[in-house]
Amino acid sequence: MNGVWVWIENRDGEIIAISKEALGVGRRVADELGQPLTALVFGHDVGGVAEAAFNLGADAVLGADDETLATFRVEAYGPLLVQLVQEREPAVVHGR
Amino acid sequence: MKVVVCTKQTPSTTAVFTVENGRVSWSDPSGDKPNVVNPWDEYAVEEAIRLTENHGATEAIALTAGPPESDEALKTCLAMGCSQAIRVTDDAFVGSDTLGTARILAAAINKVGEVQIALFGKQAIDGDSGHTAVQTARKLGWTPLTYVSEIKSINDGQITVERLVEDGKETVTANLPVVISVVKEINEPRYPSFMGIRKASRATIPTWSAADLEIEGRLGTTASKADWSHVYPIPAREGSVEIIEAETVAEQARILVDRLFEEKVI
Numbered sequence: 001m002n003g004v005w006v007w008i009e010n011r012d013g014e015i016i017a018i019s020k021e022a023l024g025v026g027r028r029v030a031d032e033l034g035q036p037l038t039a040l041v042f043g044h045d046v047g048g049v050a051e052a053a054f055n056l057g058a059d060a061v062l063g064a065d066d067e068t069l070a071t072f073r074v075e076a077y078g079p080l081l082v083q084l085v086q087e088r089e090p091a092v093v094h095g096r
Numbered sequence: 097m098k099v100v101v102c103t104k105q106t107p108s109t110t111a112v113f114t115v116e117n118g119r120v121s122w123s124d125p126s127g128d129k130p131n132v133v134n135p136w137d138e139y140a141v142e143e144a145i146r147l148t149e150n151h152g153a154t155e156a157i158a159l160t161a162g163p164p165e166s167d168e169a170l171k172t173c174l175a176m177g178c179s180q181a182i183r184v185t186d187d188a189f190v191g192s193d194t195l196g197t198a199r200i201l202a203a204a205i206n207k208v209g210e211v212q213i214a215l216f217g218k219q220a221i222d223g224d225s226g227h228t229a230v231q232t233a234r235k236l237g238w239t240p241l242t243y244v245s246e247i248k249s250i251n252d253g254q255i256t257v258e259r260l261v262e263d264g265k266e267t268v269t270a271n272l273p274v275v276i277s278v279v280k281e282i283n284e285p286r287y288p289s290f291m292g293i294r295k296a297s298r299a300t301i302p303t304w305s306a307a308d309l310e311i312e313g314r315l316g317t318t319a320s321k322a323d324w325s326h327v328y329p330i331p332a333r334e335g336s337v338e339i340i341e342a343e344t345v346a347e348q349a350r351i352l353v354d355r356l357f358e359e360k361v362i
Contacts, residue, residue, distance in 0.1 A: 011263065074240055
């Protein structure tokens with residue numbers, strides 16, 4: 001059991017509202033389980049998004065920043081997320 | 097090019113639900129049709145038929161996994177204009193979650209063969225998860241295109257669609273075969289024609305069981321990753337009503353304002 005992960009959707013360099021709520025719920029679940037809260041941030045030029053995730057309560061950010069991730073495509077995002085989950089085995093992956 | 101439209105029979109929107117000991121049941125006091133084609137799926141059925149009319153699809157096949165009662169939903173699809181309907185059913189399927197259902201549907205789509213597009217409604221009005229389309233895509237190894245509001249073109253093994261996303265619309269092109277989930281903006285579902293209803297009422301719907309399908313992975317209640325263990329009705333809201341009575345309206349208003357101050361509403 002390696003923490004609670006929250007999937008952060010971002011658009012134009014901003015975390016979308018529902019992902020901010022998800023971070024709030026993730027924080028509560030992480031505290032109940034006594035585990036760290038990790039925000040997942042995929043995209044391009046998403047340094048500001050990662051910083052915002054810290055400000056909203058994340059203990060850590062797992063980021064993937066690449067030109068090919070600029071636009072959401074399930075074929076690109078999906079396998080990357082699957083690989084991370086398989087490697088690091090979080091207790092919870094929380095989306096919207 | 098064959099098109100399959102996956103549909104689910106769900107409680108009608110006018111059905112009345114009761115929950116007892118974690119079991120949900122429903123009836124339709126206003127009529128005798130407590131079950132219908134999942135309303136979101138009607139748009140997928142319509143689009144499947146339009147693909148045969150406008151995009152050269154050879155067949156629009158309605159597919160459902162469910163008990164014999166689900167034939168009613170499939171007959172609605174036939175009456176609307178689907179060329180064929182198939183029901184997959186087996187005791188081993190009972191209690192499957194969305195992932196189990198996706199395994200069953202993917203196996204059935206493979207058995208149909210030569211399918212280029214599998215259509216779904218964006219979600220079912222009972223489970224509301226919206227998982228099954230994407231999970232079926234994964235089991236098939238096809239590209240999922242969700243929340244599709246328009247099929248723009250199908251050419252040279254590629255499909256271009258418009259997706260309805262929160263901030264607007266996006267145009268996406270993908271290689272066939274694909275799994276598409278549709279939103280209500282895509283079309284206006286037609287009513288079944290009188291001839292269609294007559295034809296559908298006489299149709300025999302083939303059923304496929306687990307033995308007919310090559311299903312990967314386990315199924316049924318014990319294999320389900322999701323367990324609906326706590327189903328309960330929404331607790332009734334508590335509240336009380338106080339009618340303010342006085343000689344004049346002005347007096348009533350004064351008392352009302354006092355009360356609102358007392359309750360710290362204003």
